[in-house]
Amino acid sequence: MALHEMRKSGIAQRMESFHRSVMQSLFGLFCAAFLMIGSAAGQAPPQAIASGPDSPPAGRGRSQGNPLESAGFDGPGMGKPGYRATWYPSQPITQSPAEMSLFRQGISAGYPIWREENDTVLLMAGVRNTQFSTSAILPDSRKPFPDELWAIDTGIMYIHKFDNGWSGAVRASLGSASDKPYDSMDEINLNFFGFLQTQVSNDTDYWIFSIFYSPMGNLTFPIPGIAYLWKPSEQFNMSIGIPFSIKWTPIEDLTLTFSYLPVININARANYRVRDGFELYGGFEWLNEAYFLADRSERRDRFLVFEKRLITGIRWDLCPHAVLDLNGGYAFDRYFGQGQNLFSNMRDRLDIGSGAFVGANLIVKW
Secondary structure, three states: OHHHHHHHHHHHHHHHHHHHHHHHHHHHHHHHHHHHHHHHOOOOOHHHHHHHOOOOOOOOOOOOOHHHHHOOOOOOOOOOEEEEEEEEEEEEEEEOOOEEEEEEEEEEEEEEEEOOEEEEEEEEEEEEEEEEEEEOOOOOOOOOOOOOOEEEEEEEEEEEEOOOOEEEEEEEEEEEOOOOOOOHHOOOOEEEEEEEEOOOOOOOEEEEEEEOOOOOOOOOOOOEEEEEEEEHHHHHHEEOOOOOEEEEEOOOEEEEEEOOOOOOOEEEEEEEEEEOEEEEEEEEEEEEEEEOOOOOOOOOEOOOEEEEEEEEEEEEEEEOOEEEEEEEEEEEEEEEEEOOOOOOOOOOEEEEOEEEEEEEEEEEEE
């Protein structure tokens, strides 16, 4: 019996190693494909969408703070097309004698497959991978902490500009967020996003209607949104409603942004333009992620990740279609656990000590 169990354990380890190798190879292929796409990955949709509340004045980089991006609407690549990497040095775990360090990386891209004057169809994809170095055990289930987590998303987006000045978009995607993505149907999720922007009589303000659904979101049911985009001047605009956002330029080279979407998607940032193509920034972010572990005991349970952080960095325009972002900061209130959402009775909670992090992003822009 012992020999039989050892053989089964060996087979399971080999299968897990094979699965990890396959996922790492796929990530490498995705990165290679992204580099081959080049600047096409960042081609703009019609001006009606590109000129939304987060659009910059001519000649400047796009500032952070778009509430739709902060809410995770751009998939697991976490933002605009590009590659991102962040390293967190080892920190102690409150509920365990072990420590934990992690490396998070993500890549996302979009490619226009069809375009006419008022219509665009984009193929979109993103991959996020987090690798953990720890010997920690989940305190309730007594299972080892996952070695790595994956979030993979592929989809299609249709964008249309109406003759009356309205604009809209619909996006549907299929993905898997898990320690073993696509291991079974229980690790696959379908995401949907719809957006309609309507002009009002003054030609500067808009009504924004949206709906978003993702099993990996803060809320596991469709989230409707309605907001009024008020733009009294070129220096100030506010999205009043859901999502909520503010963008204010108190002086020529300083831009302040804040965005919020329920329940805990919060982003606040200050950008200072030193010169054309070079910016300094600092801010606060409240990040969260969700995954379906392949061996979870409760089908509806998600493996939840929460983190707050203060961040500062520089953004440098390498060329008209590429931005290098070097950043660092202090992460705190970091914890993991299993449950249906933030407000459920969370099991297997592990709190990670606060500490510094460093990161680098290569962003494709339009």
